[in-house]
Amino acid sequence: MELLQEASEWAKTTVEVAIGLRLIDYNNYNLLTCLVRALLPNEPRLHPTQRAKIEQEVVDFVATQITTMPSFLRIPYQIALQGFNWLAVFRYGCWYTRLDANRQQRYTLAWSNSRIRMIRDFVKLIRSCVLLYYLDHPLVTAQLELDQVRSGHGK
């Protein structure tokens, strides 16, 4: 009986993951990767492989943060993410995820400086997660300290 219940639990979970999340979420994950790249601070400069690794961690962090939001906020937020992607079509003729890095950055900046608070808040939430994770990453903090010593800043 126990085993049966466990198996059905597992089957339910698998189906849910396969159908419920995959379609929207895979798309969102891609989008988040681009957004994180656009929002990641340039400084401190890290070795490219190191930066790429941390960037991946940041994307995972942001994705988890979105999933753990209360669902009455998470669902509108995930829809807004799609809107963010698709609205780029009106401006640039293609999805946000297909834009080059420069345009992605400009488009993101336009959203973060929007006059409408809800639109600003949309970017602000992801930016906050990106900044927090990136700048509190031990490797990044160590590099920040090193840069300060090198530049003679704050001695």
Place this chain on the structure above:
Amino acid sequence: MANNPRHKFTTQVLVIGSGAGGAITAATLAEAGYSVLIAEEGPEVDLSGMATHTPRAMQLLYRNGGLSPILGNTNIAFVEGCCVGGSTEINSAFWLHTPPDAVHRWQKIYGVRDLSVEALDLLFKEIEVELGISFLNSDELPPSSARFKYGAEKLGWLIEEVPRAQVTNLGGSAYAPDAKRSMSRTYIPRALRAGARLLSNCHITRLYYRRGRVSHVSGVLKKPTRERNLWDRSQRYYTSNVLIEAEFVFVCGGAIQTPVLLRFSGIKRNIGNNLCIHPMLKVAALFDEPLDSHHTALPIYQVKEFWPDITLGGSVFTPGFLALTLSENWTENQEAMRNWRQMALYYAACRGSNRGTVRVFPLTHEAVVRYRLSRQDQMNLSIGLARLGEVLFAGGARKLYPALQAPSVLNSLAECRMFLEKPIPISAMSLTTVHAFSTCPMGENKALCATDSFGKVYGFENLYIADASLIPDSPGVNPQGTIMALALRNTRHFLEEKGRL
């Protein structure tokens, strides 16, 4: 009844939640000989070597990963713990006694009986021994606090050092959780030693009752699997239903989750209506010399000159937290990050004068928390920012970066003083709060209160509340001490009633 419960438990006392209120309640009851089961929604986390404010810790220890907004005329970010030990695992552990005027107000307005300042102080003293409440060694004074103190003294303003629950005065103790005496290091082990059982990852979802008696509760037990979610690679869990039968139920889920559980169970009288908070506005300050705030102990001073309406103080610092404060105007402010070693974080907090609500979102049973900043709150936060600016400029700050949409930077005292005359628009404020209470106030005034003067829910003979939600209204100080002292007082009263003391 819960659907096909997989696990069934029977206990004399069920304590729901293991935070400041729950832990001390469980320990006191277990030591008095009761069989106690603690059901905690969050996981049991080994905190050794983990700084509790890092992003990883946020995902492990904080509810909703730290993203719990309070909705209203401006969004307020609310943070609470969801792990064994509750918010005491992630807090700064500052320890303040209940102000006498708050006690008198609670007696007068809410009709709280048999509550005296003297009796509370005795309970505080007892808890202080267990928590190792102490002051910082003077040689460990963080430079950011030294500047703050210097500024306040130059202005002749009242400033006080706040003691903390700490093991020893280790350098950088704020960042070494081993040095903090949270519930998982004090009252929970005490409860377990006295025979209590702890069920972590167990979310109690509903209370079942008949004729004023809770017969059992149902919940969900989460067990981590080896699988990861596809979307965010976070931990996946098996879930199974639990059913717990108990003679007495103590709900200690905190000011937000306690009303959620009670309201969802159909218990609504004066529950979730009276939410009080301490809204807080953060400010980053730039000084001439390096302060290295990320390596120092927690800032320990509070300016009390404008208390009880306004409190000024220092805040936890990491480069990430600094960036969060600057992020309101990141495009303009990101340059300031270059001087991060010369910066420190401070806050102006006010005693919220309005009342908010906690409701249950129909489909998902999550908390919907609302609080509208009142005109008084707006004034107090504006004055608070002006006064904080005065202290910091007097203490040698060069520039201030408030968490406001505009202005993004304050370069002089005159710019700060402007807020004394012209309040900051509410929509421009980016606020946080870590203090919430009063959603199930206690007292004999049945028109206002959800429980009697000792936390017993009106209309029930075996249902009690013992957490932040009981505090009748805002104490105006950091609340952990008040929560614990009231929980101890009420549990002792329970034991007395049952002839166990």
